[in-house]
Amino acid sequence: MADDRPLAVRARGWGWRHASRLAWAVRDVSFDIAPGERVLLLGASGSGKSTLLHGLAGVLGGDDDGESEGELLIEGVPSTAARGRAGLVLQDPDSQVILARVGDDVAFGCENLGVPRAEIWSRVDAALDAVGLDVPRERPTKALSGGQKQRLALAGALAMRPGLVLLDEPTANLDPDGVAEVRSAVASMLEAHDATLVVVEHRVDVWLPLVTRVIVLGAGGVIADGHPDAVLRDRGEELAADGVWVPGIPPRHPAPPMSREGAPLLQARDLAVERVRNHPVAHAIDVTVRAGSALAVTGPNGAGKSTLGLTLAGLIAPASGDLTASERLADGAGSQPIRWSSRQLLTRVGTVFQDPEHQLLSRTVADELAVGPRALGLGEAEIRHRIDELLERLRLSALAEANPYTLSGGEKRRLTVAAALATAPRVLVLDEPTFGQDARTWAELVALLARLRDEGSAIITITHDREVVRALYADEYRMPRPEAMS
Known part of the structure; x- marks a missing residue:
């Protein structure tokens, strides 16, 4: 043969x-x-x-x-x-x-x-x-x-x-x-x-x-x-x-926002972003991130969406322009997110990377969820309460003692979302949060994000998923194709 x-x-x-x-x-x-x-x-x-x-x-x-x-x-x-x-x-x-x-x-x-x-x-x-x-x-x-x-x-x-x-x-x-x-x-x-x-x-x-x-x-x-x-x-x-995605049977969408958008938490003006020094991938960015709202960053592959997300999250320094945190978000830490310590970021901006394995740190799912709360010095009773609630909300309870690296792609994604939520940040930046999700877990994850929005958090989602934009009633910032930038 x-x-x-x-x-x-x-x-x-x-x-x-x-x-x-x-x-x-x-x-x-x-x-x-x-x-x-x-x-x-x-x-x-x-x-x-x-x-x-x-x-x-x-x-x-x-x-x-x-x-x-x-x-x-x-x-x-x-x-x-x-x-x-x-x-x-x-x-x-x-x-x-x-x-x-x-x-x-x-x-x-x-x-x-x-x-x-x-x-x-x-x-x-x-x-x-x-x-x-x-x-x-x-x-x-x-x-x-x-x-x-x-x-x-x-x-x-x-x-x-x-x-x-x-x-x-x-x-x-x-x-x-x-x-x-x-x-x-x-x-x-x-x-x-x-x-x-x-x-x-x-x-x-x-x-x-x-x-x-x-x-x-x-x-x-x-x-x-x-x-x-x-x-x-x-x-x-x-x-x-x-949970199987069946054409013509869309997943349930959450209700519209319960209240109007709140005060600005982050403001970018004429912002340029880069991964490699002196090589901006996008520029002339003007966005406002408000409490109680969702912002969807969309656009083609290679346009700099993930780089913008990491910049808004305080993990990458702006190439140029201004990124300013309001006093409500900064809470005494200063107006420049890039200058915040990792401990200061925990309660202000949570980040979920595109590749879940880039942020897995522990041997079990439960321990992964405890990393942030322990860094904040919370008591064990409060840590346990937060872990149990997140395990239940994101359908991970049966996997509490599992090695995170043995989870499916969709389960790893829900774990990293849960780990970011464990420190109750006021802004949550998520890069492709719904990839790998079945229809049921997609609906549950989107409902959770909508609930956080309605409770006053700001949601920033970098996504190609048009249903997420619609389901969260998100404001959209669409980035141009790289070759379209002057």
């Missing part, structure tokens, strides 16, 4: 449990996927979708990392013995870029597989062409947009000629143009190279034109399986109630 033929997949009672966890991440999964099928894998947050994809890719680890049960086979061979036959593309574009130049990055997987050097560059060129990434091989990878980086990751997987392509929320942090780019790139890739496809994605409607089958994971393993139209028509209401 040629290495690049589409592969068959079989699961029989398969499950995986992380070494530090009592509960199984996924269990009792059984299905057969025929060569060349295109499958959309759905399920509520924490149902084990990403774990299953990592199992198929053979990258879950050995006995020290956890235990498995049942069978997970690729062409009749255990997936752990078939590494290199599956290409896995993750949700975070930046985490997949390895080398400094586009061509070298695409070639990396081929080199690891021992592909003859004379063949590698023809594969690289063919893969770049197949995914529509029309840039020179010498282009620096750091110069690519988010959508281009996902195309790059797809090209790297395609160059290895895998018979099984696994996509784990590949459009999670992309703007609408980037989402369209990646879906188009996947379609082009499959036209150029026939492969079996399994994609995990909450944006169901994006992938329906491309997939031929839907498999839904739940507490009892596979809870629905069939043609997309049939599954979503016959089981749509039930699946939506369990």
